[in-house]
Amino acid sequence: MVGPHPEEAEPAARAGLGPWRLTSRRLRRDKGALAAGAVFVLLVAACLAAPLWANHVAETTPEENHLSDQVTIDGKRTDVVDMLGKPIGPTWSGHFFLGADSNGRDIMVRLLYGGRNSLLIGLAAALGTILLGLLVGLVAGYYRGRSDSVIRWAMDVIWAFPVVLLGVALGVALALGGLSIGPVDIAGDSLAIPTLIIAVVYVPYMARPVRGQALALREREFVEAARAQGMGSLRIVFTEILPNVASTLVVFLPLLVANAILLEASLSFLGAGVQPPNASWGTMIAEGVDRIATAPHLTIVPGVMLVLSVLSLNVFGEGVRDALDPRARVRIEH
């Protein structure tokens, strides 16, 4: 039995607590990480509640334009968008709580629905990156040889491009004509397009560490023992190596989601991500730039949501990483 790291006082280790329980305990003690995680959960909950706000409070949809409408503010009828195109600011009431954009659309409603899109794309893209990264990393690290060479070459090619540049190039190309491969046909304005692009450009960031771990683990005694017992390569990869890289996945997931959300916002800002009339925080910032002097809320509000979500995920992710420090892990070997 291997005891805990000498610098760490871990009473639980004496009782033989598994690594996941230890991780959970450490995480619960990290108040900062927990607070950040709570903030993110609140953001997600708010965005999931978008239809409730839209239908029962704002009484509008994220696409509905109110160019010629008026609202009553302090007893006075005011144009939602004035004759010079300037939209109203926050009313702090049910209708146009955070104001309107240049098309007279309710910003709060678009913020929440846009958040759904941004978070959905971020999460789905991160999961896609993990799946693809795991697959190529494990194959490259375990099988080595030609597979490793080809996969490393492909990863190096993707890695060579700045992420945003590659994302924009792919986004612009696919936004126009969509993606059609065999039976798979995705329209250019589908959310699946930016999801796929972001998932692919981040694969090297996942594949490299997984490959490194797989390379190291394949030489371990328990893997040799599994081979000696006649276990097939595929089974070894999934039953012996994959569980031992799980901690890497857990650490990477929140950080990948944060990066994916940020990249989605960048692509959408540049017109290569989410396509109109779908909202996302990136498109909202882009739409508000030409009104930054007279209606700064158009860019500030989605910007703040973006910062909050990315920061909270990063802080939480750091907390998870610290909680998973393998030096303190108790490992029971057969």
Next chain:
Amino acid sequence: MKRLCVLAAVLGIAAVASTGLVACGDSDSSSSGSGGGGAGEPSSVTIAQASQPDYLDPALSYTIHGWEPMWTVYTPLITYQREEGEAGSELMPGLAEALPEVSADGKTYELTLRKGLKYSDGTPVKASDFEHTIKRVLNLESGGASYYEVIKGADAYLSGGNPDADISGIETNDKTGEITIELTAPEGAFSYVLAMNFASLVPGDTPFENMTKDPPPGVGAYEFTKSVPNREFVLERNPNFDEGTIPGIPAAKIDTIKTVIQPSVPQETQDVINNELDFMEEVPAADFVAEILERFGPEGSEEQRYKEFTTLSTYYFFLNTKVPPFDDPKVREAVNLGVDKPGLARLFAGTLEPGCSFLPPGMPGYSESLDSGGCPWGDPNEAPDLERAKQLIKEAGAEGAKVTVWGDNVDPTPKVTQAFADQLNQMGLDAEPKILDGGVYFQTIGNESTEAQTGFLNWFGDFPHPSNFFFLMNGETIQPTNNQNMSNVDDPHINKEIDELGEEPDLPKVADRWEDLNEYLVEKAYIVPYGYRKLTTFMSERMNFEDCTPISPIIYNDYSQWCLKDE
């Protein structure tokens, strides 16, 4: 990855902060090298455009960014009065001694070149330069080539493939200066075609290639002395052009006009406000319009430096009459009834005047009644009749019909496209906007395989003749690719009227019939006109705004008539 995560968090903050910095512009702001104007001192101004003109070659340019500077450098045989309002739409002799003599059958035009004219480089102007000018337009496949294909022999010249071959329908005599042009068919607007920038004379040895980097000499108040694409170009007073060289065309008052390319419209706007720039080609950034009107407008608190003027343009949505649901007249009528024109106008920050007519104000054939209570679809300045629109959609059985609304990505088109899609949804259709890059937009919607149902369009008149607008509605112009008649209008009455009226050289004689045709088109609801664009003149305080900023209905801002305050 850890460094990347921290960087990602920082970038999130930077993303918000940087949007604030955008409004401050970049450090590489437009040049402020203007000066002079005192007695004996050369005067110069610096102006800006947000993008490089398409070409600085009279044979090729087809945008206002190119035509405005070239109006001061090149002159065709016939040109326009240098006046404001309706007078500015009247033709006058340019390099020709007089307006053309047109034969009784309308097919032969005779002109004589003025004597003693020289290009800005001192080369004498010859009658044969006219044929060379037209050859360049045809040979370089200019956007304006189609206007000159009516000249006899133009088709043969094009198909012959020899740039130096003759065009049989153009006869010139360098000794007498006589120019005779024969057409294959009478063309009532041909005098206006001769007055287009494409037909501005250039020397007979000007190469058959794009001369943007080294524009050829011309006959005008200015000459190009420098051209660095995407950076700047410079106009200087033409030493071979004085007051009286061409009666009616004034000589330059400012010695040098330097145009810089400044992609940031907010930066341009701020620079003019701060008097670091003397003029901006674009409409000021929407964010600044309220301040500009308040300070520099006609009723501003400071000296007037800003004005708006309506152009010969119409903004409209096409309704493809060949595909559902707009093949049904009831659906088209519903859309015309339900579109919110005042609402759409707000997206243009006050630079769109809501309207109902296809021909814009100032164009012969414009129907004022359509914009003052006589529009069959309701007053364009009032709220739409949404209930009636919904009812018509229901009666047509088109509720829930899927519609794609096309638009390009040039501001404010994406906003307009999304707004129109939303309005169609309110009427009962199921519309979604589709935004394309401006570089591929017209080719895409003009391709019949796209089956584009509806989308954003506008047209700025090339010359003040209704045929320049109505060719967009002529069934004979429908083609499978690069189609301009996006609604695929093929109405026998419209086709017949366009053909007959187009042959008449005396426009005032048939203006009433053009007006009737305009009203007929609007009633048939083949398109959805919703307004006429205003452009602006916004200048620094150095410029003599009150006396030297006439607005030509053809070219808008006439640089050659600008002057500084101390002149």
